[in-house]
Amino acid sequence: MLSLHLSFTVLQCAVCRDVSVPPGTLYRVAGFPLSLPCAVSGFEGPRTQDFEWFLYRDDAGGRQMGVVSTRDKGFPYAPFQPRVKNGEVRVERDSGDKVRLVIQRLRAEDQGKYECYTPSTDLTYQGNYSASVPVKVIPDTLQVSYTRSLTGQPVPEGAELTLTCSGGIQSEQLTHLSITFGKRNNGEGFGGRHVWEAQ
Numbered sequence: 001m002l003s004l005h006l007s008f009t010v011l012q013c014a015v016c017r018d019v020s021v022p023p024g025t026l027y028r029v030a031g032f033p034l035s036l037p038c039a040v041s042g043f044e045g046p047r048t049q050d051f052e053w054f055l056y057r058d059d060a061g062g063r064q065m066g067v068v069s070t071r072d073k074g075f076p077y078a079p080f081q082p083r084v085k086n087g088e089v090r091v092e093r094d095s096g097d098k099v100r101l102v103i104q105r106l107r108a109e110d111q112g113k114y115e116c117y118t119p120s121t122d123l124t125y126q127g128n129y130s131a132s133v134p135v136k137v138i139p140d141t142l143q144v145s146y147t148r149s150l151t152g153q154p155v156p157e158g159a160e161l162t163l164t165c166s167g168g169i170q171s172e173q174l175t176h177l178s179i180t181f182g183k184r185n186n187g188e189g190f191g192g193r194h195v196w197e198a199q
């Protein structure tokens with residue numbers, strides 16, 4: 001009887017609602033974007049599910065704050081209302097059961113535990129309806145230097161051109177640095193950029 005009961009329990013849980021976010025802790029850099037995916041599976045009801053994001057800020061004693069919702073425009077708490085209104089903080093939907101929270105430019109006060117919650121559409125309340133992940137916001141300490149072998153004279157087509165660029169950071173976290181070279185077009189600005197992200 002015990003084995004039958006256990007088998008039934010496992011089978012029953014196989015169709016339970018499950019909400020998932022990336023494992024943490026996640027480290028991201030102030031001033032750069034945060035893209036935080038969330039997915040739900042094993043649910044009943046419509047294929048397009050709603051999502052609500054909460055933040056438990058480190059500097060607010062873990063107090064819950066509404067960030068953004070797919071179903072309620074009045075959901076964001078006061079600190080997030082203007083950022084949601086101008087699109088800096090938003091939810092992007094990948095599919096009916098997968099979304100991502102996007103914060104275009106992270107601030108130090110965005111640090112904390114992010115919870116993705118899915119309102120129930122199930123006939124019975126089984127499984128987990130939310131998942132959370134801590135996000136640490138670290139300062140942008142990137143410094144970039146470069147040297148060039150240009151003399152101000154035109155470079156013949158096919159000739160070798162050497163550009164050297166180096167970047168350095170001051171961080172205790174493991175980081176991945178990506179540097180992209182770009183081209184200035186008729187004084188319109190430089191097309192290159194640098195991006196770095198802590199994992």
